[in-house]
Amino acid sequence: MTLEVCNSMETIEHCDIQFNFQAMEPDQETEIAAENLQNINKELMYQTSTTDVDINMEYLPADIQSCVEIESSNVISISENQIVEIQFQNETGLINTEYIVNNNIIEADNIINLKDGVYEKIIPYDIYDSVKSSTESFEVIQQTEEPKLKSTEIITQSIINIPLLSPQSENDEQNETDLTSLTWLHNITNIMSVPNIPTPPVSPTPKPKRKHTGNQEDLTININYYKKNGDKKPPFSYATLICMAMGKNGNKMTLSAIYHWIRENFLYYRKAHPSWQNSIRHNLSLNKCFVKHPRSKDQPGKGGFWKLDLERLEESRRSKRRSSLTVRSPRNRHADQKTQKPLRKPKRYRSNQNTGERKHNILSNISICGDTDIDNFEDEKKKKENKPEKRLQKEVSLLPKLDEVEDESHKEDETNDFVPSSMPNQSVVTEPVNQMLAEDELTGLLLATNGWDDCQLELLDSLLDSL
DNA sequence: GATTGTTTAAACTTCT
């Protein structure tokens, strides 16, 4: 497998980008690591075929400041505002191409040009007409040889400079700063960059995190680590996980499909006590951004479809901002309720796996994380040997063994619960553009606003108002 | 009976 990095634009500032790629065979991991690093502009090429990759900085572009840990992941420091093309290849040829701009993974279908600090993203032809009809912000700038590439979306320049955490880092604790809720916007931005969905303007540049120490490499989260390693709980809130799943499945999923997606993409949740599913349900019910849509009568199956309510997201975001600018409403939920209701009995069970853990923002790369082929999704109810959550007090004894889980075979879903991955395109095409701001809208909503400074919020507002 | 969905509440975490 070859990793090819093409630096096609001038540099402005610095950021870190993490490349993840899998070896075809585990023992080839290091060998394939940076077999071919190429910088087009400077016509520099770095090649190695050794198993112990030793990057010679002399051959790297000046703006590439480091290239470390070339094993299962390849961390390279690359200038911000660069467009980076990554081609994943194996002996059979090209298997995938992705582009990265300011930490955003862009599908190869969406060719990107950079011009004077403005991103121009070419929108796939098949959604161009509907996009154009609903906004003036898109314009045709070129016709490409590829018929499906037709228009361009202007995206204001914005630099995301998110502290990233490396799971292997020795400095986890000190680096694990407030990467929680608010910042998962950025995650969503990437996650939701499914083909054919116009990428909204990325978030304004957050201020550097307070008390942040350590270099960027140390902060880089390898999302693949969480996909493959079930020992550590992924640093995403449940709301984030739900949005990740929905972002990959047209913002509309059944509960069981959400379970499935999470299990498929995070090994931890395959091994974990199934009480997390209770939390998922809790989040779906409690978070008003998740809206339940009952099945139609001609759609048999259990439960309804859960969707993201983007209007609600925006409404909530704005109200949160207003309240943050004034006085926080007094809230003493616990005290009030204690006076009204008797205390509950002590908890019988609490997982200690999350104790002390903090949620992290990541340079997420969900496309690398993997699109679960949900076509083969097997409804949970079919898995009798791997009992899902029933009642929590019964669940401990029902915990599935890991090997059982991993041998789990996915049969055809009989219930049509699963929303195929083709759904996103449909929904995007048919909905007005202001309904497509999923990423940014989600940001301000599900997340706390306290991670945003005034500049960010104002920019966000202006972007929203301009729609 | 199992799953889905709602609600309550305590514990925990993070931020101001």
Next chain:
DNA sequence: AGAAGTTTAAACAATC
């Protein structure tokens, strides 16, 4: 320290 957000646990109703 308090507010606000998140997670975990639990009870229970509705539905398939």
